[in-house]
Amino acid sequence: MIYLLAAIGALTVAVVLWRAFGIERVGxxxxxxxxxxxxxxxxxxxxxxxxxxxKDEDKGKGKD
Numbered sequence: 001m002i003y004l005l006a007a008i009g010a011l012t013v014a015v016v017l018w019r020a021f022g023i024e025r026v027g028x029x030x031x032x033x034x035x036x037x038x039x040x041x042x043x044x045x046x047x048x049x050x051x052x053x054x055k056d057e058d059k060g061k062g063k064d
Contacts, residue, residue: 038044
């Protein structure tokens with residue numbers, strides 16, 4: 001009986017480790033891939049907005 005419980009426990013540990021560290025499952029989307037800043041649309045949009053704000057401030061100051 002003790003051997004049966006040990007086998008069930010070892011199997012349970014093996015399944016948990018497999019699920020935690022095993023290969024990715026088919027059909028389960030992985031996390032969003034890391035994008036470089038020049039490929040990230042959010043970063044580029046924010047950068048464009050900052051540049052437009054900077055140009056608007058330069059126009060308002062007037063150059064003597």
